Amino acid sequence: MQTELSRQLGAEHAIFGFTPFPAVAAALTRAGGFGVLGAVRYGAADDLKRDLDWLEAHTDGLPYGLDVVMPAQKVEGVTEDEIEAMIPEEHRQYVRDILAAHDVPELPEGERSGWRITGWMESVARSQLDVAFDYPVKLLANALGSPPPDVVERAHRGGIPVAALAGSPRHAERHKEAGIDIVVAQGYEAGGHTGEIASMVLTPEVVRAVDPLPVLCAGGIGSGEQLAAALALGAQGAWLGSVWLTTTEADLGSRALTRKLLAAGPGDTVRSRALTGKPARLLRTAWTDAWEAGEGRPGPLPMPLQGLLVAEANSRIQRWEVEPLLGTPVGQIVGSMDSERSVQAVVDDLTRGFDRALARLNAIADRH
Amino acid sequence: MQTELSRQLGAEHAIFGFTPFPAVAAALTRAGGFGVLGAVRYGAADDLKRDLDWLEAHTDGLPYGLDVVMPAQKVEGVTEDEIEAMIPEEHRQYVRDILAAHDVPELPEGERSGWRITGWMESVARSQLDVAFDYPVKLLANALGSPPPDVVERAHRGGIPVAALAGSPRHAERHKEAGIDIVVAQGYEAGGHTGEIASMVLTPEVVRAVDPLPVLCAGGIGSGEQLAAALALGAQGAWLGSVWLTTTEADLGSRALTRKLLAAGPGDTVRSRALTGKPARLLRTAWTDAWEAGEGRPGPLPMPLQGLLVAEANSRIQRWEVEPLLGTPVGQIVGSMDSERSVQAVVDDLTRGFDRALARLNAIADRH
Known part of the structure; x- marks a missing residue:
């Protein structure tokens, strides 16, 4: 094909x-x-x-x-520390509150937040x-x-x-x-x-x-x-x-997350600014819920502030596999991701499904 | 086909x-x-x-x-007047404010609101x-x-x-x-x-x-x-x-609305509760904007209250073709509705486009 x-x-x-x-x-x-x-x-x-x-x-x-x-647009001469300093204390406290409400432990001594997106x-x-x-x-x-x-x-x-x-x-x-x-x-x-x-x-x-x-x-x-x-x-x-994400070659680093993806339905995602500050489709979790608009909620910061704000929290959530908060960017097809398969098996299904769909369309066209 | x-x-x-x-x-x-x-x-x-x-x-x-x-669920023994009485005055005033801000005249004497959805x-x-x-x-x-x-x-x-x-x-x-x-x-x-x-x-x-x-x-x-x-x-x-909606057989009752549909792009719709109280995709207008969340805005009422609340306002907007407020339910394909055609011409385009797509898919399948 x-x-x-x-x-x-x-x-x-x-x-x-x-x-x-x-x-x-x-x-x-x-x-x-x-x-x-x-x-x-x-x-x-x-x-x-x-x-x-x-x-x-x-x-x-x-x-x-x-x-x-x-x-495409350069931000000249701004260091990561200077960007960090733009994050309001109210937002930092809100992140601490979410983590506390779910009893999320600190990272083990000496383990650094690996999640931070610096790319x-x-x-x-x-x-x-x-x-x-x-x-x-x-x-x-x-x-x-x-x-x-x-x-x-x-x-x-x-x-x-x-x-x-x-x-x-x-x-x-x-x-x-x-x-x-x-x-x-x-x-x-x-x-x-x-x-x-x-x-x-x-x-x-x-x-x-x-x-x-x-x-x-x-x-x-x-x-x-x-x-x-x-x-x-x-x-x-x-x-x-x-x-x-649910292929056997993928390394999500959390069996709990894989299980959540396999169990999710097509309505279990949300377009949210909770992760990066720009609207992105994510698995819906207690984390994304916490960043929805509402009274007493500060709402997400713009990119890149939100990403910096939540980086360590995400590492902790993933490190300890805190199920209600555990998520990932994923599309609405998550509802059809029902089993773990090899990448080769996914490709085989894609090409076979394509052939099946095409045969169906040809039959529809021929039926006069 | x-x-x-x-x-x-x-x-x-x-x-x-x-x-x-x-x-x-x-x-x-x-x-x-x-x-x-x-x-x-x-x-x-x-x-x-x-x-x-x-x-x-x-x-x-x-x-x-x-x-x-x-x-599917009956609402037993409730009259339309009783439902009308559930609408808060704050919402009625908000509708009057929107209409006043856009100088929307009253309906002519003796002309009734024909827009009301009672079906x-x-x-x-x-x-x-x-x-x-x-x-x-x-x-x-x-x-x-x-x-x-x-x-x-x-x-x-x-x-x-x-x-x-x-x-x-x-x-x-x-x-x-x-x-x-x-x-x-x-x-x-x-x-x-x-x-x-x-x-x-x-x-x-x-x-x-x-x-x-x-x-x-x-x-x-x-x-x-x-x-x-x-x-x-x-x-x-x-x-x-x-x-x-933009076929020559359609009777939108407003040339201005037809022109707005023909000019709209695929991003010019919004999923909004502004018309019926349930989320519906509508042409984005000053009307739908006014019902977005925001300070000093009451937000839409649940169905069927919102529909009753806005019925007369909609009749007035359509009667006088008040362009900024003029809208209709329409999908994201509004961006491709660029010309007025007969229904027959639309069907011809659909069947020809289907044949073209199928020929393309067959060529893709054959290319080894």
């Missing part, structure tokens, strides 16, 4: 997988898809280098990509890119707007196409103007940062807005029927993130 | 159209689709009878349906049904939960299948238990009352939940590519509402 884009990128199937786990990215690439490693969790360039070495050794020369989070800082993202350009990365994606022009130029000099996520047609047009090669249309139902427009409407709107650029459909895709729908809407492939 | 369901119902295409306008319903049925007339705006049974006579005379013996709004009252819906069962209606739909058991039985005795809208798999399961024959999966992107789950996820979830009952996909469908996507997701057809 190949589109012009997947053929250009050297993948057998038009299935693009975004994942923070090198083992998932490698398995997807080996299964004929296109694995894209999310770099946002890597603080140090050395850690990324280690994992790219591993990825390179486990993909048999097949193609994979890298996703960084690089804001969104331009300096970090740039050091990641310096590493990445030493590897035969076949796609560079940016989860936060168009990357800066010099990064796009550098990628293009290396023959690497650049993809960027968009939640609206206007957003997608700006990517096109910035020289982006591929637009990922991120629908309302997607996990992580999302806009308000659902994939069914967003995908064709973005295809029309950036024509002739190729578009990937993200949001709502976990089965081959949904993949067929995405391609029917004019996408050149599907960009899947959530479905990999 | 025929599914098992459209064949059973005697339609050439698996295109179901919900509309308050008899001329649209008739044109769709004549074009090979299945027109469904919404009865909620009919206060008097005689008006409905007149329009069903017209519909019968203009559909050449081809099939059409009727959509009523009938709550949601069980007594009204039942008198509509008494009329409807005298006509060869081929489908009875209910926009508000499962209809009462005696209504389902009466329809079944007459050989008429019953459809009901659902916004979640659980909701759909309850319809199945109530003996409903067809479930309309109403996605987040749809116009009118909607849940939180987008069509891409909701449709296959509902198909799975009510198997082997047929499911129609509603929400996000205005093109043949979207129709193909809906069928790929396992639906037995698509249920379209918004796309008919």
